Amino acid sequence: xxxxxxxxxxxxxxxxxxxxxxxxxxxxxxxxxxxxxxxxxxxxxxxxxxxxxxxxxxxxxxxxxxxxxxxxxxxxxxxxxxxxxxxxxxxxxxxxxxxxxxxxxxxxxxxxxxxxxxxxxxxxxxxxxxxxxxxxxxxxxxxxxxxxxxxxxxxxxxxxxxxxxxxxxxxxxxxxxxxxxxxxxxxxxxxxxxxxxxxxxxxxxxxxxxxxxxxxxxxxxxxxxxxxxxxxxxxxxxxxxxxxxxxxxxxxxxxxxxxxxxxxxxxxxxxxxxxxxxxxxxxxxxxxxxxxxxxxxxxxxxxxxxxxxxxxxxxxxxxxxxxxxxxxxxxxxxxxxxxxxxxxxxxxxxxxxxxxxxxxxxxxxxxxxxxxxxxxxxxxxxxxxxxx
Amino acid sequence: xxxxxxxxxxxxxxxxxxxxxxxxxxxxxxxxxxxxxxxxxxxxxxxxxxxxxxxxxxxxxxxxxxxxxxxxxxxxxxxxxxxxxxxxxxxxxxxxxxxxxxxxxxxxxxxxxxxxxxxxxxxxxxxxxxxxxxxxxxxxxxxxxxxxxxxxxxxxxxxxxxxxxxxxxxxxxxxxxxxxxxxxxxxxxxxxxxxxxxxxxxxxxxxxxxxxxxxxxxxxxxxxxxxxxxxxxxxxxxxxxxxxxxxxxxxxxxxxxxxxxxxxxxxxxxxxxxxxxxxxxxxxxxxxxxxxxxxxxxxxxxxxxxxxxxxxxxxxxxxxxxxxxxxxxxxxxxxxxxxxxxxxxxxxxxxxxxxxxxxxxxxxxxxxxxxxxxxxxxxxxxxxxxxx
Numbered sequence: 069x070x071x072x073x074x075x076x077x078x079x080x081x082x083x084x085x086x087x088x089x090x091x092x093x094x095x096x097x098x099x100x101x102x103x104x105x106x107x108x109x110x111x112x113x114x115x116x117x118x119x120x121x122x123x124x125x126x127x128x129x130x131x132x133x134x135x136x137x138x139x140x141x142x143x144x145x146x147x148x149x150x151x152x153x154x155x156x157x158x159x160x161x162x163x164x165x166x167x168x169x170x171x172x173x174x175x176x177x178x179x180x181x182x183x184x185x186x187x188x189x190x191x192x193x194x195x196x197x198x199x200x201x202x203x204x205x206x207x208x209x210x211x212x213x214x215x216x217x218x219x220x221x222x223x224x225x226x227x228x229x230x231x232x233x234x235x236x237x238x239x240x241x242x243x244x245x246x247x248x249x250x251x252x253x254x255x256x257x258x259x260x261x262x263x264x265x266x267x268x269x270x271x272x273x274x275x276x277x278x279x280x281x282x283x284x285x286x287x288x289x290x291x292x293x294x295x296x297x298x299x300x301x302x303x304x305x306x307x308x309x310x311x312x313x314x315x316x317x318x319x320x321x322x323x324x325x326x327x328x329x330x331x332x333x334x335x336x337x338x339x340x341x342x343x344x345x346x347x348x349x350x351x352x353x354x355x356x357x358x359x360x361x362x363x364x365x366x367x368x369x370x371x372x373x374x375x376x377x378x379x380x381x382x383x384x385x386x387x388x389x390x391x392x393x394x395x396x397x398x399x400x401x402x403x404x405x406x407x408x409x410x411x412x413x414x415x416x417x418x419x420x421x422x423x424x425x426x427x428x429x430x431x432x433x434x435x436x437x438x439x440x441x442x443x444x445x446x447x448x449x450x451x452x453x454x455x456x
Numbered sequence: 457x458x459x460x461x462x463x464x465x466x467x468x469x470x471x472x473x474x475x476x477x478x479x480x481x482x483x484x485x486x487x488x489x490x491x492x493x494x495x496x497x498x499x500x501x502x503x504x505x506x507x508x509x510x511x512x513x514x515x516x517x518x519x520x521x522x523x524x525x526x527x528x529x530x531x532x533x534x535x536x537x538x539x540x541x542x543x544x545x546x547x548x549x550x551x552x553x554x555x556x557x558x559x560x561x562x563x564x565x566x567x568x569x570x571x572x573x574x575x576x577x578x579x580x581x582x583x584x585x586x587x588x589x590x591x592x593x594x595x596x597x598x599x600x601x602x603x604x605x606x607x608x609x610x611x612x613x614x615x616x617x618x619x620x621x622x623x624x625x626x627x628x629x630x631x632x633x634x635x636x637x638x639x640x641x642x643x644x645x646x647x648x649x650x651x652x653x654x655x656x657x658x659x660x661x662x663x664x665x666x667x668x669x670x671x672x673x674x675x676x677x678x679x680x681x682x683x684x685x686x687x688x689x690x691x692x693x694x695x696x697x698x699x700x701x702x703x704x705x706x707x708x709x710x711x712x713x714x715x716x717x718x719x720x721x722x723x724x725x726x727x728x729x730x731x732x733x734x735x736x737x738x739x740x741x742x743x744x745x746x747x748x749x750x751x752x753x754x755x756x757x758x759x760x761x762x763x764x765x766x767x768x769x770x771x772x773x774x775x776x777x778x779x780x781x782x783x784x785x786x787x788x789x790x791x792x793x794x795x796x797x798x799x800x801x802x803x804x805x806x807x808x809x810x811x812x813x814x815x816x817x818x819x820x821x822x823x824x825x826x827x828x829x830x831x832x833x834x835x836x837x838x839x840x841x842x843x844x
Binding site for chain 2: 098115130247264280285326333335339340342343349365373381385392436441
């Protein structure tokens with residue numbers, strides 16, 4: 069805790085329903101009695117072993133108030149009635165969890181850990197790591213996982229150029245999401261493809277499987293062989309494109325985020341996948357959460373009112389134009405033994421058309437961000453603890 | 457197609473930007489030229505094999521208009537300019553995809569396939585199937601999967617009372633979502649549990665893993681042994697409870713759906729899971745999509761403004777009271793060889809405390825709704841085709 073965060077005074081307000089804390093940087097933050105009681109850190113409220121809350125909200129009297137509040141040894145000590153329970157809150161914990169603030173965020177804001185990028189800022193600094201280093205050195209793994217969190221994609225070099233090697237990447241941080249395509253799937257030109265991915269055609273930048281709910285939040289594509297002409301991979305930061313759309317056409321952005329789109333896929337026997345989610349998904353607080361963009365599986369849009377449909381389509385068109393803008397595109401050609409991972413809720417990927425006598429053999433799989441972010445947070449936690 | 461859906465007339469409007477269709481039931485529905493062109497069903501626009509769209513929105517001229525529209529053989533024939541392209545739309549398809557309608561839905565509406573339930577309507581009609589029948593008879597499987605879609609849970613009888621049997625259930629429709637808990641996990645009382653689930657305490661009705669994003673959308677719990685006193689399973693329809701909350705306190709419902717909650721779990725080494733999602737998640741069109749409710753992993757709420765926090769907590773308390781209301785609770789005691797599945801985005805599950813000299817051994821796993829709904833839709837499609 070920095071000096072900045074020193075707690076100086078605690079003043080009970082609103083008849084014991086709140087307490088106002090003063091900090092030596094001049095800041096004041098209020099907390100509610102009920103909030104403090106529910107979030108008490110004592111071992112009757114929270115398991116000391118696993119941190120889980122041991123009580124339910126119904127175990128806390130509805131009329132809970134603060135009978136006494138004081139600053140002791142830099143911490144806040146609170147006595148609650150009618151429980152007659154006294155607990156202590158570290159000042160740093162209170163500072164980190166203060167909710168008494170004025171925040172004016174416009175719809176489409178992104179978390180601090182997210183950094184948007186364009187070709188200009190990213191083409192020459194694609195985040196990458198060697199598999200051997202990432203699998204043996206936790207600081208290398210931390211950097212690589214952190215890049216996925218920050219930029220939504222990263223490249224991995226030095227994998228075996230063999231079938232199944234992509235699982236080594238997901239094993240670094242989490243678990244494969246198995247689907248009707250298998251634990252992983254082949255991406256190569258086929259004679260009678262049931263999916264356009266399995267041709268030599270170029271593919272417009274897209275997110276994968278928007279017809280699936282929940283959508284796979286990560287995708288890994290690993291290269292076993294790539295000796296064709298063309299067939300480069302490209303990635304586009306969907307959050308950057310969404311921000312650009314919002315800047316030039318706020319109403320269009322609002323339309324794409326306010327109405328669900330429909331997606332569907334029924335290319336294989338026994339499979340009829342459908343989802344109803346917006347192209348630009350915002351959380352209830354306006355946070356930009358997920359981009360879904362895929363011309364191939366976009367189903368008829370039936371949730372936009374007639375009066376808005378022309379403007380909705382104009383916004384969709386403009387979104388597509390921006391996605392195709394080379395200024396947003398980062399390109400690399402996967403060599404045998406290389407893979408890349410994309411945050412499939414944010415970064416679109418595309419493929420250039422290919423030809424020639426060579427072969428292009430990739431394998432793809434899905435995984436989920438919960439595992440990746442958890443592994444990253446655990447490493448960061450361990451490193452912080454080791455540093456202290 | 458029923459007689460009701462007969463298409464009688466097509467009238468071009470707004471200088472070719474729209475067409476108004478008349479139906480013999482008196483209904484009129486307008487479509488936009490751009491929408492019709494984008495959703496054309498011809499084999500240059502959609503792959504005849506897999507149904508995927510072969511063009512992008514940028515392949516369609518921005519100034520696309522309808523030059524001619526007529527009803528031919530019950531279908532709509534449209535000629536687009538400047539492409540000089542003529543395509544036909546079956547009347548039934550147009551009827552099913554009409555978007556020109558006035559819909560006034562209040563926030564919290566649910567899809568037609570969803571039927572809410574209470575103890576009064578469900579305790580004596582718990583949906584169930586025998587495993588042997590469900591695995592051999594597609595109409596039995598269809599009924600069982602359909603119950604999960606409609607009611608959010610179902611029981612399965614007649615499984616082997618042995619480790620791993622729960623995978624037989626997920627194999628019927630989809631894929632296990634592997635997590636840090638494994639492909640499946642043991643649920644039995646342990647000496648030093650890292651999770652309260654592994655004690656003999658009762659557990660408040662909850663959804664699983666709200667600290668995971670994406671949340672596992674299905675959970676299966678299978679019983680291998682259950683000879684204790686107590687330990688009954690209960691399920692509660694979260695959508696029914698949310699509707700009850702909304703009916704008695706619309707503002708409270710709005711608060712729980714308008715502000716994200718935070719969830720976290722760090723009970724095991726190497727695991728630090730965190731998520732930020734509301735307790736009641738609505739789609740952008742107000743559709744009720746997901747309930748997250750778990751006192752154990754609810755982290756401090758920091759996204760609710762100070763001025764709303766007391767009312768937010770009051771709504772959370774009331775939501776919890778309703779969840780505990782026996783009128784919403786359906787109870788059954790799993791016997792060896794029985795399992796149940798819950799839609800973890802909707803139906804909460806709980807466990808009564810247990811004691812006695814017997815043993816209670818369950819196994820649990822997660823899976824996802826995309827696979828279940830896809831399998832169900834494919835069976836329904838096959839049955840419809842067979843009937844025609």
